[in-house]
Amino acid sequence: MNVDLVVVGSGFFGLTVARQCAEDLGKKVLVIDRRHHIGGNAYSEAEPETGIEVHRYGAHLFHTSNERVWEYCNRYTKFTDYVHRVFSIYQGEVFPLPVSLATINQYFRKALSPTEARALVAEQAGEIDTATAENFEDKAISLIGRPLYEAFFRGYTAKQWQTDPRELPGATVTRLPVRYTYDNRYFNDTYEGLPVDGYTAWLERLADHPNIEVRLETDFFDASQEVSKTNVLGNVPVIYTGPVDTYFDNAEGELSWRTLDFEQEVLPVGDFQGTSVMNYAEEGVPYTRIHEFRHFHPERDYPNDKTVIMREFSRFATSGDEPYYPVNTAEDRRKLLAYRDLAKQEKGVLFGGRLGTYKYLDMHMAIGAALSMVDNKLTPHFRDGAAFT
Numbered sequence: 001m002n003v004d005l006v007v008v009g010s011g012f013f014g015l016t017v018a019r020q021c022a023e024d025l026g027k028k029v030l031v032i033d034r035r036h037h038i039g040g041n042a043y044s045e046a047e048p049e050t051g052i053e054v055h056r057y058g059a060h061l062f063h064t065s066n067e068r069v070w071e072y073c074n075r076y077t078k079f080t081d082y083v084h085r086v087f088s089i090y091q092g093e094v095f096p097l098p099v100s101l102a103t104i105n106q107y108f109r110k111a112l113s114p115t116e117a118r119a120l121v122a123e124q125a126g127e128i129d130t131a132t133a134e135n136f137e138d139k140a141i142s143l144i145g146r147p148l149y150e151a152f153f154r155g156y157t158a159k160q161w162q163t164d165p166r167e168l169p170g171a172t173v174t175r176l177p178v179r180y181t182y183d184n185r186y187f188n189d190t191y192e193g194l195p196v197d198g199y200t201a202w203l204e205r206l207a208d209h210p211n212i213e214v215r216l217e218t219d220f221f222d223a224s225q226e227v228s229k230t231n232v233l234g235n236v237p238v239i240y241t242g243p244v245d246t247y248f249d250n251a252e253g254e255l256s257w258r259t260l261d262f263e264q265e266v267l268p269v270g271d272f273q274g275t276s277v278m279n280y281a282e283e284g285v286p287y288t289r290i291h292e293f294r295h296f297h298p299e300r301d302y303p304n305d306k307t308v309i310m311r312e313f314s315r316f317a318t319s320g321d322e323p324y325y326p327v328n329t330a331e332d333r334r335k336l337l338a339y340r341d342l343a344k345q346e347k348g349v350l351f352g353g354r355l356g357t358y359k360y361l362d363m364h365m366a367i368g369a370a371l372s373m374v375d376n377k378l379t380p381h382f383r384d385g386a387a388f389t
């Protein structure tokens with residue numbers, strides 16, 4: 001195998017590392033992925049009947065305040081001026097999220113000023129002392145009061161975690177976003193937008209370099225493949241972005257994840273819900289939200305008699321499911337520390353990305369972490385002969 005580096009996983013983390021090593025360090029990089037496509041969870045594709053771009057693994061909105069990451073991403077894609085906004089249906093009424101002055105005034109049928117709204121929320125939150133709140137529900141009520149909690153957080157949280165919020169630890173909620181203005185932009189970041197010609201085109205340009213080869217449908221743990229753990233380890237340095245527990249054969253036990261199920265449908269209407277994401281806050285509705293993909297790209301020429309929607313359902317992952325969000329129980333954190341020790345001792349392999357570090361990372365965070373790994377580990381190794389650890 002005539003390469004300088006093997007990267008396991010072609011998500012944003014793996015491809016950013018590969019591109020930097022290929023371009024700046026002049027190294028030959030082989031990227032493998034077990035899926036049939038590149039891009040990891042950011043992959044998107046055109047729904048065949050309508051041509052509408054669908055985010056295969058859940059809606060992906062790009063946003064960042066990191067100047068370096070923004071400049072880096074702009075080398076490979078242009079961004080639209082899309083601004084993300086989310087709404088929530090509760091008891092037959094639509095409210096803007098995150099909870100803002102608009103949400104509060106609509107919910108309480110009032111015209112409160114910011115000061116009056118703060119005072120009302122503080123009074124309602126006074127029902128429970130934050131310091132003594134032990135479970136999720138009590139903690140949330142101690143922060144925003146019972147009415148807003150019950151309308152916008154209780155049912156949604158229960159569905160997300162398949163658990164009564166009174167059974168969830170209070171420590172998982174440190175703050176709940178409430179804005180005392182009418183600003184209903186979902187993200188607070190300096191930069192925001194969607195890739196003009198889609199995520200996959202962006203990811204393909206990132207991978208498109210004469211020093212990079214990508215092999216799909218290649219599982220690092222399949223010893224019958226030329227590029228597998230058994231055949232590569234000790235011969236070529238590896239960047240591994242798959243699940244850290246799988247790498248070590250679950251020696252310390254499996255880390256727990258939540259997964260999502262998606263139900264996609266093409267509907268014979270030009271517009272189903274008038275916006276890209278509608279949350280369903282009530283427990284009686286089995287899904288947590290509905291995405292309508294055409295609204296991510298109002299600038300595109302999509303058919304006006306058809307639309308694509310995707311209902312999202314949340315549940316705990318079992319083996320074989322796609323791991324999406326780390327559950328991060330105390331037991332998971334204990335296992336993770338043990339895996340980190342094993343990873344440190346593993347010669348010739350660096351672990352990165354959301355699966356390799358068991359951390360929820362937004363795309364800009366995965367890209368930023370990959371750039372840091374190149375600066376701090378790979379450049380010293382390839383330029384100055386520093387150890388690969």
Ligand code: FDA
Nearest residue numbers: 009011012013034040041058060061220242353354362363
């Ligand atoms: P990623 O999971 O993308 O890539 C890892 C790759 O490794 C996968 O392609 C996998 O197939 C491969 N792999 C694993 N094991 C392997 C093996 N044994 N052999 C070969 N290949 C293997 N972010 C954001 O900024 N805005 C957003 O709106 C969202 N929305 C969002 C929704 C949902 C539902 C999720 C789960 C995540 C998001 N994200 C997000 C986060 C975003 O998906 C994340 O930042 C990137 O996927 C991280 O890229 P990685 O390369 O770390 O992992």
